[in-house]
Structure formats: C-alpha cells, structure tokens
Amino acid sequence: MSSNAAPTRRLNTAKAMVEAIAREMERDEDVCVMGEDVGAYGGIFSSTTGLLERFGPQRVMDTPISETGFIGAAIGAATEGMRPIVELMFVDFFGVCMDQIYNHMAKIHYESGGNVKVPLVLTTAVGGGYSDGAQHSQCLWGTFAHLPGLKVVVPSNPADAAGLMTAAIRDDNPVVFMFHKGVQGLPWMAKNRRSIGPVPEGEHVVPIGKAAVAREGRDVSIVTLSLSVHHALDVAEELAAEGVDVEVLDLRSLVPLDTEAILATVAKTGRLVIVDEDYQSFGLSGEIAARIVEHDPGLLTVPIQRVANPDVPIPYARALEYAALPTPARIKAAVLKAVAR
Amino acid sequence: MEQTVQRDLYQQMVLIRAYEEAILREYHADKKPVFDIGAGLIPGEMHLSAGQEPVAAGVCAHSIPGDSVTATHRPHHFALAHGVDMKAMTAEIFGRVDGLGRGRGGHMHLFDPMTKFSCSGIVGEGLPVAVGQALAFSRRGTGNVAIAVAGEGAANQGAFHEALNLAAVWKLPVLFVIEDNDWGISVPRSAATSVPSNATRAQAYGIPGVRVEDNAVEAVYAAAGSAVERARNGGGPTLLEVHTLRLWGHFEGDAQGYRDDLEQVPGRDPIPGYEQHLRSAGVLDDAAVARIRGAAVELVEQAIDFAKSSPEPDPSTVGNYVFAQA
Numbered sequence: 001m002s003s004n005a006a007p008t009r010r011l012n013t014a015k016a017m018v019e020a021i022a023r024e025m026e027r028d029e030d031v032c033v034m035g036e037d038v039g040a041y042g043g044i045f046s047s048t049t050g051l052l053e054r055f056g057p058q059r060v061m062d063t064p065i066s067e068t069g070f071i072g073a074a075i076g077a078a079t080e081g082m083r084p085i086v087e088l089m090f091v092d093f094f095g096v097c098m099d100q101i102y103n104h105m106a107k108i109h110y111e112s113g114g115n116v117k118v119p120l121v122l123t124t125a126v127g128g129g130y131s132d133g134a135q136h137s138q139c140l141w142g143t144f145a146h147l148p149g150l151k152v153v154v155p156s157n158p159a160d161a162a163g164l165m166t167a168a169i170r171d172d173n174p175v176v177f178m179f180h181k182g183v184q185g186l187p188w189m190a191k192n193r194r195s196i197g198p199v200p201e202g203e204h205v206v207p208i209g210k211a212a213v214a215r216e217g218r219d220v221s222i223v224t225l226s227l228s229v230h231h232a233l234d235v236a237e238e239l240a241a242e243g244v245d246v247e248v249l250d251l252r253s254l255v256p257l258d259t260e261a262i263l264a265t266v267a268k269t270g271r272l273v274i275v276d277e278d279y280q281s282f283g284l285s286g287e288i289a290a291r292i293v294e295h296d297p298g299l300l301t302v303p304i305q306r307v308a309n310p311d312v313p314i315p316y317a318r319a320l321e322y323a324a325l326p327t328p329a330r331i332k333a334a335v336l337k338a339v340a341r
Numbered sequence: 342m343e344q345t346v347q348r349d350l351y352q353q354m355v356l357i358r359a360y361e362e363a364i365l366r367e368y369h370a371d372k373k374p375v376f377d378i379g380a381g382l383i384p385g386e387m388h389l390s391a392g393q394e395p396v397a398a399g400v401c402a403h404s405i406p407g408d409s410v411t412a413t414h415r416p417h418h419f420a421l422a423h424g425v426d427m428k429a430m431t432a433e434i435f436g437r438v439d440g441l442g443r444g445r446g447g448h449m450h451l452f453d454p455m456t457k458f459s460c461s462g463i464v465g466e467g468l469p470v471a472v473g474q475a476l477a478f479s480r481r482g483t484g485n486v487a488i489a490v491a492g493e494g495a496a497n498q499g500a501f502h503e504a505l506n507l508a509a510v511w512k513l514p515v516l517f518v519i520e521d522n523d524w525g526i527s528v529p530r531s532a533a534t535s536v537p538s539n540a541t542r543a544q545a546y547g548i549p550g551v552r553v554e555d556n557a558v559e560a561v562y563a564a565a566g567s568a569v570e571r572a573r574n575g576g577g578p579t580l581l582e583v584h585t586l587r588l589w590g591h592f593e594g595d596a597q598g599y600r601d602d603l604e605q606v607p608g609r610d611p612i613p614g615y616e617q618h619l620r621s622a623g624v625l626d627d628a629a630v631a632r633i634r635g636a637a638v639e640l641v642e643q644a645i646d647f648a649k650s651s652p653e654p655d656p657s658t659v660g661n662y663v664f665a666q667a
Contacts, residue, residue, distance in 0.1 A: 058480065064510060069503030072469020073476055076487070079459070080409075080477035099500075103463050104470065112452035113443030114662040116459070148663050172665035 008159075008198035012185025014046035016158035016199045017123075020165035021048070021085060023203065025055055028083060031169055034061040034070055035087030035123075044089055045125045045184050067097035071122070075105050078120040083169060088124040091140045091178060105174045106149030120175075121168045126154075127180040127227055127277060129325055130189055134313035137321070139226070142276075142283030144176050145254035151175040152254040153208055156183060156229040158197045160252055163206025171208065180227040180277075192230045209256035213265070217247035220338050221265040222331065223288055224275035225251040231328045232275055235335060238328075244339055254284060259291050263299065266292055270301035271338040275326050280308035305334035342559055344624045350402060350558050351619055352633050354394035354612050357418045359637040360427070361389045363645055364417070364434065368593055376594050382649070383435055385447055390418035392556075392588030395611050396520050397422035399561025400488060400581075403569040407485040409457035409474045411467030413520075414449045416460035419490055425453045431644040437651035444654040445662060465491055465498035468517065472504050475513035475578075486514045486572045493582070494525030496539045502546075505580065509546040514572035516565065517580045522587035527599040543580035550580040556611045586611065 042049035128137030236246035371381035401422035433440025449462035471489030543550025568579035
C-alpha cells in the first residue's frame with residue numbers, strides 16, 4: 001500500500017463482512033440479521049460472529065431450519081421498512097425456498113410498479129474445494145443472476161466484502177451476497193493467502209456494479225470473480241516470469257455486470273480467458289462472451305477460452321472434484337492457449 | 342350483535358359482490374363468441390371471489406390502519422374489505438398506467454403500500470411474508486396484526502407449515518385465515534387434505550385453531566375478533582378456517598364439469614340468506630337494501646370507468662421498475 005492511502009488493518013473476509021454489518025446495525029436500527037445458526041454459533045462460515053453478543057437476540061435471530069418460512073419473513077419485514085440480512089447457509093439450499101426468492105423477493109418491486117421496495121440482503125456461502133459433495137459446493141450465481149430483480153454481488157477479498165456489504169445493506173433492492181468459503185479465511189479450511197488483506201478503517205463503500213482490475217497486463221485478460229480471482233492472480237504471477245503479461249478483471253458483481261470494464265480489458269489485450277467456478281453452460285461465461293460479440297466481435301483476436309465447471313455435479317472424491325474446479329493448472333493452460341504458447 | 346355492525350358486514354359483502362359481477366361482465370364482454378383467455382379489456386386468468394364474501398367482510402371488519410393483509414390468487418374480496426383503493430385496483434386489473442402496479446402486476450399481483458395489502462399467484466406464498474410483517478409490527482410495538490389469507494389447498498403446502506411454526510415460535514401477531522371452499526381447482530378437499538378441519542393442524546404448532554362452518558359472516562366476525570384481539574395483546578398467532586363457498590368456477594372459463602355439488606351451489610349463496618336474516622331482525626328493509634345495492638353499483642361503475650379511461654402503458658417503459666433507483 002502507498003503511504004498516503006486510507007488507514008487499513010488486515011482482516012480476513014469473514015471479519016470484514018461482520019464489521020460492515022455491525023457498523024450498519026449501529027447506524028440503522030432497522031438492520032437485523034436472521035438465519036440458521038447466525039446467533040450463538042456466529043454463522044457456520046463466520047459471517048455473523050459476535051453480532052448476537054453485541055446486538056442481542058431481538059436483532060440477531062436464529063431461525064428454525066425453515067428457509068421458505070424465514071426468507072419469506074425477511075421479505076415481509078423488508079416491505080415493512082426493516083432492512084434484514086437473511087442468511088441461506090449454503091446456496092445449494094435454494095431449492096427449498098426458491099419460490100420466495102424468485103417469485104416474490106425479486107418481483108415485488110416490478111409487480112408493484114415501483115411502489116413497494118424490498119431492501120434486504122440475502123447472504124449465502126458458495127463454492128467447493130473441500131469435498132463437501134454435490135449439494136454443498138455449488139456457486140449457482142448464474143442461476144440467481146438469470147432472474148430479473150436481484151442484484152448479485154460476489155466479493156473476492158476482505159476489503160470488497162466489507163465495502164459491498166455496506167452497499168448491499170443500504171441498497172433498496174434485494175441483493176444476493178455470495179461469499180466463497182475459500183476466501184472467508186476460516187481456520188478450519190485451507191486458506192487462500194489473500195483471504196486476509198487490508199481493509200480501510202471506518203466507513204467503506206464499494207459501489208455495486210463496478211468491476212476492479214485486480215492486475216494490469218497487456219497480453220491477455222482473465223475475467224473472473226470470487227475465489228477464482230486469486231487463482232488467476234497466482235497464474236498471472238507465475239506467467240509473468242515466462243514473459244506473459246496477464247490482466248485480471250474481478251467482476252465483483254454479476255448484476256449489474258460491468259460490461260464496460262469487460263469491453264475495456266478485451267479491447268486492450270484482444271485475448272480473453274473467462275474463469276467461472278459455476279457451471280459452464282447457459283451461465284456467466286456465455287453471457288460475457290455474448291456481450292463482447294454483441295458490441296464488437298472484432299475486439300477478440302483469438303477465440304475465447306472458458307475455464308468453468310464442465311457441467312457436472314460437484315464430485316466428492318478429491319481427484320474428481322479438482323477435475324471439475326477451475327484450478328490454477330486449468331487456468332494456466334487456457335491462458336497459454338490464448339497466447340498460443 | 343350491534344345492528345350497525347350487521348349492516349356494515351352486509352354492505353361490505355354487497356359491495357364485493359357488485360364488484361365481482363362487474364369484473365365478470367367486463368372480463369367476458371369481448372371474449373365472445375369464442376373464449377380466448379388472452380383477449381379483451383381484461384386478459385389473463387380471472388379468479389373471482391363470489392361466495393367468499395363472508396370471510397373477507399368478517400375478518401377485515403377488525404383491521405385497523407397499519408394492519409397488513411397478504412391474500413391469494415383470488416384477492417378482490419380481501420382487497421376491497423381491507424380498503425384498497427377501488428379505482429387503482431381496477432385500473433391494475435385492466436392493465437393500465439393508473440393501476441396499483443402501473444400495469445405490471447395484474448389481478449393476482451395487487452400491491453398497495455397505503456393499506457399494506459399484497460397478494461400472490463403462488464399458493465401459500467404470502468403466509469411467510471405475513472410472519473415477517475408481524476415481526477416488524479412486534480419489534481416496533483405498533484399493536485398491528487398481519488392477516489395472512491390462504492385457501493384450504495395451501496394448507497398442504499410447506500410454506501403454510503413453516504409460517505405457522507415460525508409465527509408460533511416467535512409468538513407474532515398473525516391471523517392465519519384459511520378459506521375452505523371445498524375445491525383445489527378440480528380436486529375436492531377430501532382427496533387432498535388428511536384432516537376434516539385445518540383447525541386441527543393449529544394444535545401441531547401449539548396455537549389456537551378455530552373452524553367456522555356454514556360461511557356465516559357473523560361467526561367469522563366473532564372468531565376473527567377474538568383472534569385479532571389476542572394478537573394485538575401479544576398472545577400470538579391464531580389459525581381461523583372458514584368453510585366458505587366458491588360460487589363460480591376456479592377461474593373464468595372453468596366449466597366445472599368435475600363438480601358434483603353444482604346444482605346446490607346457488608342455493609348456498611351467503612348473501613341472500615344474510616339479507617333475509619337482517620330483514621327478519623328489522624335491520625334492513627326494502628329501501629335500505631336498494632340503497633346499499635345502488636351505492637355499491639355506483640362505486641363499482643365509477644371504478645370501471647376510471648380503469649377504462651386510464652391509458653395503456655407505453656411499451657417503451659417495459660424495463661422500468663425492475664430495480665429501485667437510488
């Protein structure tokens with residue numbers, strides 16, 4: 001960090017998230033937290049640690065294992081002017097409550113002609129890499145982004161987790177806040193080294209819908225998000241030594257998608273690798289490709305490379321799971337193919 | 342029961358019936374000779390509430406400003422009884438810019454923040470939402486109650502059971518109202534529901550359950566009154582089931598060939614019976630009945646005229662209101 005930057009501390013992503021929530025709870029008494037094990041446990045992935053002790057059970061509410069019930073209740077509380085942060089423990093559990101999310105939360109503002117707002121944050125843990133199998137390892141951000149009416153944010157690092165959480169709580173729309181378990185900095189899971197990082201002191205807001213250039217480069221662009229940003233940065237560092245200058249774009253949100261930033265990096269390098277831990281087909285990687293081609297197919301000098309889940313359920317066995325994940329090795333191979341090396 | 346209350350209940354039911362008759366007329370006006378669900382001034386599915394007026398009138402007689410209602414795909418009776426602006430609601434049903442949702446919702450998706458009314462086309466969807474509204478009322482100590490309406494078919498949805506459990510665990514001011522009209526579209530209650538009364542199911546959640554038979558508006562009024570008072574005083578939720586009547590089809594265009602009780606249906610219409618009761622009790626006479634009916638029709642026709650005169654939405658605005666702007 002440069003010496004004149006805002007004062008920062010080093011926090012893990014989970015602590016940065018919690019700090020942002022706590023600050024907003026101090027600022028606005030309508031902000032409350034509800035979900036499974038968000039109280040005494042502090043969130044299975046440490047997304048609410050310490051909030052119960054600080055704000056009490058009226059504002060930090062453990063719920064029954066009843067996602068339709070409590071996510072529906074969060075919608076009702078939000079339409080009454082509260083600003084709930086409601087946690088879906090694993091995104092994979094959306095199957096039991098998608099009606100409330102897709103048919104209600106996402107549509108009320110539109111169906112009401114803008115007369116009813118639903119200011120809530122749906123936090124949810126995503127991602128695999130630790131053998132949790134097909135029902136506890138998905139990303140599914142493409143599924144949520146496909147549905148009009150939901151903003152979808154996917155932070156990759158502690159500072160963005162704090163800044164995007166603050167923005168999400170203050171947003172008058174339902175915001176799905178998808179945090180990757182691999183960047184939370186959990187003591188009981190292999191940590192990505194960048195899951196602990198500098199976070200500005202005091203209020204920190206990252207506007208939703210602005211991608212970040214995580215690394216500048218000239219030769220090839222990796223457009224990615226969440227944990228894969230770190231794999232991309234690792235690959236970029238490795239390839240720098242081999243004379244390949246990689247630019248890494250961290251999308252930070254799917255809805256809104258920062259199309260301008262995507263076009264800018266592709267215009268700069270002419271070569272694109274899309275890295276997406278979600279399923280490959282009918283999802284984010286295809287959407288990115290379509291937006292580029294719709295704008296100007298001539299921006300690309302070589303075909304797009306996609307590194308995504310190859311449309312398989314997430315397997316259990318380590319060797320199989322890592323064959324499905326967008327590993328640094330797969331990313332590196334795709335980059336080398338893009339630069340024809 | 343006080344005569345003024347009786348007259349109000351009757352008047353509310355007559356207003357609802359006049360409304361549904363007018364919507365019925367307008368809905369079918371330009372769907373002849375061949376029925377095309379997408380044609381005419383009012384396109385789409387149309388679920389009318391004739392016969393179920395006693396439930397809405399009896400329950401909403403107890404709602405006060407700040408109380409909420411989450412209703413079903415058959416929402417008009419509760420919307421009117423809860424005080425939703427009839428003109429804006431009608432304009433929405435006609436898909437016009439002056440509608441509650443500026444033409445984006447339609448008859449199953451009426452949202453009125455002024456009266457905290459909402460409804461949904463998904464069976465059981467509004468029940469958990471009412472729990473959250475009640476949570477907000479409870480936290481703010483407003484003394485308000487969330488009224489959650491569903492059909493007897495919805496009591497077999499997971500959302501029903503999750504909402505009852507959550508409201509009971511958190512002891513929230515919710516009145517769950519089940520309108521048992523005997524039919525889940527074409528499937529009789531007996532083939533779909535394991536118990537004769539959903540009031541029984543309330544016991545499973547440790548909350549009071551009451552069933553009102555005979556579509557009797559005064560009995561609904563009394564039962565709802567106790568439940569609402571209990572909720573306002575911090576006593577928690579109640580489940581109230583009313584055995585009501587679907588006077589017409591599930592939706593317009595439903596020939597009801599499956600319905601073995603069809604011949605008896607007109608004779609079970611709750612309004613003539615209640616009117617006769619009030620005449621016998623000296624609460625109503627010919628003049629009062631004519632006056633109430635005339636006033637209802639006049640209000641309804643004004644709303645219909647308003648809706649028809651409201652412009653259709655500009656197609657270029659299709660993308661507006663997906664998101665709230667900062």
